[in-house]
Structure formats: structure tokens, C-alpha cells
Amino acid sequence: MSVSADSEPVSCTVKPPVFLQLGDAKTDTVKSGVCIVDVTLPFGKSVNIEEISFKNFYTAYVTVRLLRKVPGQEAAAKWTTALRDLALMENPHTEGGSQDYSSIHRAQMQVVPDHVMSVRFILRQPSSAWMNFNLQEIKIFQKEVSDLLSDLTLVDFRPDLEGLPDPSTVSSSIQQMWALTEVMQTNQTTASIGRFDVDGCYDVNLLSVP
Numbered sequence: 001m002s003v004s005a006d007s008e009p010v011s012c013t014v015k016p017p018v019f020l021q022l023g024d025a026k027t028d029t030v031k032s033g034v035c036i037v038d039v040t041l042p043f044g045k046s047v048n049i050e051e052i053s054f055k056n057f058y059t060a061y062v063t064v065r066l067l068r069k070v071p072g073q074e075a076a077a078k079w080t081t082a083l084r085d086l087a088l089m090e091n092p093h094t095e096g097g098s099q100d101y102s103s104i105h106r107a108q109m110q111v112v113p114d115h116v117m118s119v120r121f122i123l124r125q126p127s128s129a130w131m132n133f134n135l136q137e138i139k140i141f142q143k144e145v146s147d148l149l150s151d152l153t154l155v156d157f158r159p160d161l162e163g164l165p166d167p168s169t170v171s172s173s174i175q176q177m178w179a180l181t182e183v184m185q186t187n188q189t190t191a192s193i194g195r196f197d198v199d200g201c202y203d204v205n206l207l208s209v210p
Contacts, residue, residue, distance in 0.1 A: 009139035010047050013040045017123075017134050031131070035059075035123040039138055041116070048143040049113035053103045058133040059123045060092035061085045064104060066111065067118035077117055082109040085124070092127040106143070114143075 020032040041047055046069055064083040070076040083104060090096035106113055119140065125133040 007141055007144075010142050011042060012138075012140055014038075014138050015040070033125050033127075035125075035133060037121040037123065037135055037138075039119040039121070039140065041118065041140075046115045046117050047140065049109075049116055049119075049140060050106050050143040051103055051141045052119070052139070053101065053141070054138045055101050055136040056088045056097065056099055057136050058089075058098045058130040059125055059135060060089045060127065060133075061087055061124040062135070063122040063124075064109070065120040065122065066113055066116050067120070068111075068113075069115040069117060071115070079120070080111050082111050082113055084110075092125060093129055098130075101137075 015038045018036045020034040020036070022032050049066075052064070062083075063081065063085055065079050066082045067077050067079050070078055086104070088100070088102060089098055121135055121138075123133060123135065
């Protein structure tokens with residue numbers, strides 16, 4: 001499912017690309033064909049990602065890694081690979097797909113992209129025909145609140161409720177009991193009835209209400 005046209009991307013910071021070099025940095029170096037691009041979210045904020053969109057610039061393959069919060073451990077976070085070596089060009093040595101717009105959807109990812117604090121793109125271009133490569137116009141869209149609510153079920157909230165009566169049936173029974181109690185309180189008499197049993201039996205005439 002694609003995000004709607006009027007959806008706003010999440011506020012984030014796209015850091016400049018870092019190219020991995022071969023050789024000594026003090027001497028002549030050769031680009032390895034690998035580039036790292038980090039995208040950070042506002043400090044202290046995490047996002048449930050629905051979609052990531054971008055414009056390619058001569059990148060042949062992209063791997064996506066996510067820094068996600070560890071459930072139950074507020075201060076802990078862990079890097080996981082969400083997508084590995086997605087092909088963005090038909091052939092690294094030709095122009096096909098080199099400047100296309102692309103989207104990575106939530107369903108394509110190998111891990112659930114929730115509670116994400118940072119996104120790392122690992123770009124590869126094995127062809128020496130392109131000296132520079134990158135991703136442009138990177139946008140991250142978060143999962144809508146309505147979608148989150150539609151994913152939730154009663155079992156999600158309380159797994160221990162499995163096997164219990166249907167809540168609507170229980171509610172209906174409680175309402176009936178409440179109504180019966182109200183009727184009894186309205187029609188109750190202040191006279192003391194007492195016990196009319198004799199040897200375990202009741203005299204019907206004594207139980208009759210005038």
C-alpha cells in the first residue's frame with residue numbers, strides 16, 4: 001500500500017554520503033564502489049515506517065538498515081538489516097534506472113520497521129563507469145494512526161482474554177441484570193416477610209401477596 005498523495009514526510013536529517021576508500025588516506029586512494037548515507041530522525045523520536053521514497057543517482061544496489069528501539073528497554077537500540085541489495089539499475093554499466101524514482105514499502109522489509117530512530121543506506125556501484133553515485137530526495141513516511149488501529153485486535157491488548165465469553169454478550173447480560181435490580185428495588189415492600197415454613201413446607205395462603 002502506498003502512502004496517500006497528501007501525506008507529509010517525517011522531518012529528518014540526511015547526512016552527506018561517505019564513500020569508502022581503498023588504500024592509505026595519506027596517499028592516492030581509489031573509491032571502493034560503496035557509499036554510506038545516514039538519515040537521522042529528531043532526537044528522542046522514533047517512527048513506524050510505512051514507506052521510503054527517493055530518486056536514484058547511478059546507484060546499482062541499495063541495502064537498508066534500521067536502528068530500532070528494543071522493546072522494554074528505553075535506552076537500548078539495535079541495528080538490523082531490513083532490505084538487502086535491492087537492484088535499482090537494470091545493468092550497473094548502462095543508464096537504465098540510473099535516475100528513476102523508487103519507493104520501498106513496509107511489506108518489502110524483512111523486519112517490522114517500527115520504533116525506528118535512524119535509517120542507513122548502503123549503496124553499491126560495481127561499475128567504474130560512474131565515478132559518483134548517491135540517493136537524492138530521500139523521504140520517509142510513517143504509518144498512519146488509522147492503519148495502526150486497524151491492525152490491533154482484542155488479543156493484541158490482552159492475550160489472556162482468549163477463550164473467554166464474547167464481551168458484547170457479557171455486556172448485554174450485565175445490562176439485563178442491572179435492569180432487573182432496578183425493577184426489584186422499585187417494587188420492594190418495607191413489610192417484614194419473615195419465615196413461614198412449617199416442618200420444611202410453606203402455607204400457600206401465607207405467601208400470597210394482598
